[in-house]
Amino acid sequence: MGKMFCYQCQETAKNEGCTIQGVCGKTADVANLQDLLMFLCKGISHYTVRLRELGIEIPQINKFITDSLFMTITNANFDKSRFITRVLMAYEMRNAAKEHLLSAGGSLEGITYDGAFWQGDTEAEMAEKALETSVLATEDEDIRSLRELTTYGLKGMAAYAEHAFNLGYEDNSIYGFMQRALVEVTDDSLNVEQLTALVLETGKYGVEVMALLDKANTGSYGHPEITKVNLGVRNNPGILISGHDMKDMEELLKQTEGTGVDVYTHSEMLPANYYPAFKKYSHFVGNYGSAWWNQIVDFESFNGPILFTTNCIVPPRKASTYGDRVYTTGASGFEGFTHIEDRENGQPKDFSALIEHAKKCAPPTEIETGEIVGGFAHNQVIALADKIVDAVKSGAIRKFFVMGGCDGRVKGRNYYTEFAEKLPMDTVILTAGCAKYRYNKLPLGDINGIPRVLDAGQCNDSYSLVKIALALKEAFGLDDLNDLPIVYNIAWYEQKAVIVLLALLSLGVKNTHLGPTLPAFLSPNVVNVLVNKFGIAGINSVDEDMKVMLEA
Numbered sequence: 001m002g003k004m005f006c007y008q009c010q011e012t013a014k015n016e017g018c019t020i021q022g023v024c025g026k027t028a029d030v031a032n033l034q035d036l037l038m039f040l041c042k043g044i045s046h047y048t049v050r051l052r053e054l055g056i057e058i059p060q061i062n063k064f065i066t067d068s069l070f071m072t073i074t075n076a077n078f079d080k081s082r083f084i085t086r087v088l089m090a091y092e093m094r095n096a097a098k099e100h101l102l103s104a105g106g107s108l109e110g111i112t113y114d115g116a117f118w119q120g121d122t123e124a125e126m127a128e129k130a131l132e133t134s135v136l137a138t139e140d141e142d143i144r145s146l147r148e149l150t151t152y153g154l155k156g157m158a159a160y161a162e163h164a165f166n167l168g169y170e171d172n173s174i175y176g177f178m179q180r181a182l183v184e185v186t187d188d189s190l191n192v193e194q195l196t197a198l199v200l201e202t203g204k205y206g207v208e209v210m211a212l213l214d215k216a217n218t219g220s221y222g223h224p225e226i227t228k229v230n231l232g233v234r235n236n237p238g239i240l241i242s243g244h245d246m247k248d249m250e251e252l253l254k255q256t257e258g259t260g261v262d263v264y265t266h267s268e269m270l271p272a273n274y275y276p277a278f279k280k281y282s283h284f285v286g287n288y289g290s291a292w293w294n295q296i297v298d299f300e301s302f303n304g305p306i307l308f309t310t311n312c313i314v315p316p317r318k319a320s321t322y323g324d325r326v327y328t329t330g331a332s333g334f335e336g337f338t339h340i341e342d343r344e345n346g347q348p349k350d351f352s353a354l355i356e357h358a359k360k361c362a363p364p365t366e367i368e369t370g371e372i373v374g375g376f377a378h379n380q381v382i383a384l385a386d387k388i389v390d391a392v393k394s395g396a397i398r399k400f401f402v403m404g405g406c407d408g409r410v411k412g413r414n415y416y417t418e419f420a421e422k423l424p425m426d427t428v429i430l431t432a433g434c435a436k437y438r439y440n441k442l443p444l445g446d447i448n449g450i451p452r453v454l455d456a457g458q459c460n461d462s463y464s465l466v467k468i469a470l471a472l473k474e475a476f477g478l479d480d481l482n483d484l485p486i487v488y489n490i491a492w493y494e495q496k497a498v499i500v501l502l503a504l505l506s507l508g509v510k511n512t513h514l515g516p517t518l519p520a521f522l523s524p525n526v527v528n529v530l531v532n533k534f535g536i537a538g539i540n541s542v543d544e545d546m547k548v549m550l551e552a
């Protein structure tokens with residue numbers, strides 16, 4: 001075994017595993033501390049599952065486990081000191097849960113998982129234990145694969161649960177499932193079949209968490225509506241906000257109002273432009289730059305401070321000039337970036353440091369002009385349903401291509417640009433997530449006024465695509481989602497894409513193409529199960545796939 005082992009994302013070294021340092025920039029120290037934190041969260045869950053059986057819910061622990069899972073998502077948090085603090089907190093949480101269980105008359109019998117007991121406070125002890133508890137500790141590759149597939153789904157689920165929580169929306173059954181699943185992935189008595197069922201159950205809760213977040217976002221900020229998003233800049237200093245958290249977006253807009261500082265979105269925050277509650281702010285200018293991995297270029301020319309509310313952070317290059325302009329908040333973190341602390345006692349976060357910083361900076365340098373159109377979430381698309389159904393019936397629209405998911409920096413992802421360009425004019429792309437940046441600025445035109453790229457929003461808004469598909473199924477009087485003229489050609493990168501994929505599988509969506517590579521954490525046997533049960537496939541050349549998918 002190397003100094004670390006991680007294979008949770010699409011960029012993993014040689015599509016096998018990062019063993020020395022993450023391709024993402026994660027150090028071995030941080031990777032190991034993340035493993036240890038996961039190990040301890042599983043240990044805590046052994047107690048909370050039993051407490052729940054006694055009708056006891058501990059909100060602080062629910063929050064702790066959710067935040068901890070989220071912090072270990074690819075490109076969310078690289079800050080070693082934050083993980084050390086978290087590990088120490090995990091001991092406290094776990095010991096408190098154990099005490100609580102005992103005082104409630106619960107039993108510890110049968111709890112043999114080491115994470116429920118182990119405690120080592122020095123860094124050296126932590127590092128040693130982490131190596132012992134890495135994913136490779138599970139020797140059987142199929143069991144390991146299913147355990148990790150579940151765990152990565154839980155990480156994505158945690159991210160969405162956290163955003164909903166920030167808006168005051170919670171569902172204890174989601175926390176309950178997450179913790180039960182964390183226990184089940186430690187259970188050596190579960191076989192491949194039982195773990196496959198757990199994977200699908202994870203997908204079912206994936207649908208629920210996305211529905212919860214949709215309710216939270218639309219209940220708080222209104223339904224996204226068709227919006228032209230400005231790509232150019234104004235002549236005031238600006239703050240660039242990235243990531244996925246809408247509560248942070250709201251508080252930043254409120255606090256910057258009237259200060260002379262403008263606000264722009266980057267990458268996955270682009271869909272904030274579609275919400276009625278945000279559109280009313282005259283200093284909310286539009287979107288700057290493109291997908292996350294382009295930040296090393298976009299942040300240089302932005303000139304002002306940048307706020308990360310979640311992933312995806314790229315460690316700045318040595319020669320970069322923007323490092324001292326980057327702030328993190330929530331689950332995100334990076335040594336050297338300033339971290340804005342969480343809300344306390346219902347008070348908003350304090351973004352004053354960013355605002356003062358912005359005032360001293362030059363306005364953003366213009367890198368493009370014009371606008372892009374988005375806001376095609378379920379409410380908006382369903383309002384256009386008659387028009388869409390007519391277009392399908394008349395043959396003006398032959399097929400829909402769901403091309404949502406993640407973007408990434410590997411060269412092979414040009415595939416998605418080329419695929420979008422080569423799609424025939426009587427096809428429409430449905431998208432969500434940062435994958436859209438591969439084609440959302442191309443002049444792809446429209447069909448009877450319906451744009452050929454319909455952007456529903458962030459990766460979590462894949463839920464919108466499901467709602468749209470269900471509405472179309474109804475409109476066409478079909479029994480099966482798979483009879484719709486919809487093809488799924490999805491790009492993945494990190495673990496939110498994993499929960500989106502599992503959600504689609506749990507809804508019975510078949511024949512999804514997944515690229516640019518199949519996950520390294522899927523063993524050949526698990527791939528076979530996915531192929532046989534769900535018709536999952538990878539991608540080939542654009543021309544080959546186009547032919548297959550148009551005929552599907």
Ligand code: SF4
Binds near residue numbers: 006008011017031
């Ligand atoms: Fe490697 Fe991805 Fe893990 Fe980073 S998150 S260490 S790139 S597998």
Ligand code: SF3
Binds near residue numbers: 312458
């Ligand atoms: Fe993108 Fe990181 Fe996945 Fe939310 S911002 S989709 S990669």
